[in-house]
Amino acid sequence: MQQREAIVFAHLVLSSGPRVVRRVVIDRPRLTIGRRPSNDLQLDDLTVSGEHAVLHTQGAERVISDLNSRNGTLVNGVPVMQRVLAFGDEIGIGIYRLQYLLERGVDEGRGASDPSREPAGELADPGPADEDAGARLRVLSGHGLGSTVALRRPIVSVTNGAGQVAVIARRSGGHHITHLEGSAYPLVNGESIGLAAQALHDLDLIELAGTILQFHAQPP
Numbered sequence: 001m002q003q004r005e006a007i008v009f010a011h012l013v014l015s016s017g018p019r020v021v022r023r024v025v026i027d028r029p030r031l032t033i034g035r036r037p038s039n040d041l042q043l044d045d046l047t048v049s050g051e052h053a054v055l056h057t058q059g060a061e062r063v064i065s066d067l068n069s070r071n072g073t074l075v076n077g078v079p080v081m082q083r084v085l086a087f088g089d090e091i092g093i094g095i096y097r098l099q100y101l102l103e104r105g106v107d108e109g110r111g112a113s114d115p116s117r118e119p120a121g122e123l124a125d126p127g128p129a130d131e132d133a134g135a136r137l138r139v140l141s142g143h144g145l146g147s148t149v150a151l152r153r154p155i156v157s158v159t160n161g162a163g164q165v166a167v168i169a170r171r172s173g174g175h176h177i178t179h180l181e182g183s184a185y186p187l188v189n190g191e192s193i194g195l196a197a198q199a200l201h202d203l204d205l206i207e208l209a210g211t212i213l214q215f216h217a218q219p220p
Contacts, residue, residue, distance in 0.1 A: 009025065009102070010025075010026040010057075010062060010100070010101070010102050011023050011024060011025045011026055011101055011102075012024040012026065012041075012091070012098040012099065012100055012101070013098065013099040013101060014041075014096060014097075014098055015096070015097045015098075015099070015195055016095055016096050016097070017095070021096075024041055024098070026055065026057065026062065028040065028057070029056065029057045030054060030055070030056055030057075031054065031055040031057075032051065032053075032054050032055075033048075033052050033053045033054065033055065033093060033098075034048060034049055034050050034051040034052040034053070034067075034069075035048040035049060035050050035052065036050040036051065039051065039052075043093060043094060043096050045094050045095050045096070046094075047071055047094030047095050048069075048071075048093055048094035048095075048096070049067070049069035049070045049071070051067050051069075052066070052067060052069040052073065052093055052094070053065060053066050053067055053069065053073045053091075053093060054067060061084050061085075062084070062085045062100070063082060063083065063084050063085070064080070064082070064083055064085055064091055065081065065082045066080065066081050066082070069093075071094055073091065073092070073093055074091065074092030074093075075089055075090070075091055075092070076089055076090055076196075076197060077090075077092065077196070085100045086100075086169070086171065087100065087101065087102055087154070087155050087167070087169055088100065088101065088155070088167055088169045088176065088178045088197055089197075090178075090195065090196055090197060097195050099178070099195065101167075101180070134216075134217070134218040135150075135151040135170070135175055135215070135216065135217050135218070136148055136149060136150045136151055136216050137149040137151065137158065137168075137206070137213040137214065137215055137216070138213065138214045138216065139211065139212075139213050140205075140212045140213065140214055141210070141211065141212040142160055142208075142210045142211030142212060144211070149213075151168060151170065151175065153170075154169060154170045155167060155168070155169050155170075156168050157180065158206075158208065158213065159208065159211075160182075160208040160209050160210060160211035162209065162210075163181060163182050163183075164181065164182035164183075164184060164186075164208040164209040164211075165180040165181040165182060165208075166178065166179055166180055166186045166206070166208060167180050168200070169197070173199065174199055174200065174201075174217075175199070175200045175215070175217075176197040176198060176199050176200065177193060177197065177198055177200055177206060178193075178196075178197040178198075179193060179194070179195060182208075182209065184209050186206055186207065186208055187205075187206070187207040188200070188204055188205070188206055188207075189204055189205055190205075190207075200215045200217075201215070201217070202215065202216060202217040202218070203215065203216065
């Protein structure tokens with residue numbers, strides 16, 4: 001019997017304004033991005049240079065590099081020439097946004113993995129647990145009312161139980177929330193976060209289509 005083995009798939013969620021266009025699987029060591037048809041990922045808009053950027057896979061890391069484009073390449077709103085990507089980072093190229101995400105699937109021993117055919121699994125957690133992390137979420141209404149979610153790991157997914165999913169990632173500057181799945185974006189203190197990652201502050205209220213959670217930077 002062939003052994004089933006957990007593997008991590010990387011992909012980009014491509015969007016333009018509020019519209020999610022498609023998911024782009026990162027299945028090669030070098031992924032070129034630009035307006036010309038010769039690119040692996042063609043973005044057909046004049047705000048995108050002919051050869052705009054390239055995404056390199058180096059072991060477990062993925063690095064986005066700008067190719068001296070006219071309008072530049074952004075990561076989380078900051079212009080970069082080269083940047084190692086972290087889970088949930090948002091790449092800005094012209095009018096487009098590409099969110100970098102990881103998923104865990106199963107390799108059934110069929111040779112080279114094909115993420116488009118593998119069942120998507122739970123969100124991948126790229127780092128070890130931090131048992132000293134005090135941040136947590138308290139569920140104030142809706143799905144999971146009364147429960148507490150400890151944010152001990154670098155990446156934690158939260159859901160309202162009806163298809164709305166967000167990801168909370170721990171970065172050097174604190175915790176950030178990012179939309180992942182569902183027709184509506186999460187609200188933080190009543191304001192939609194859109195497609196961008198948003199920093200969380202102590203006692204912020206997060207709403208996922210009826211489920212309300214409160215962020216605590218330290219144990220209450």
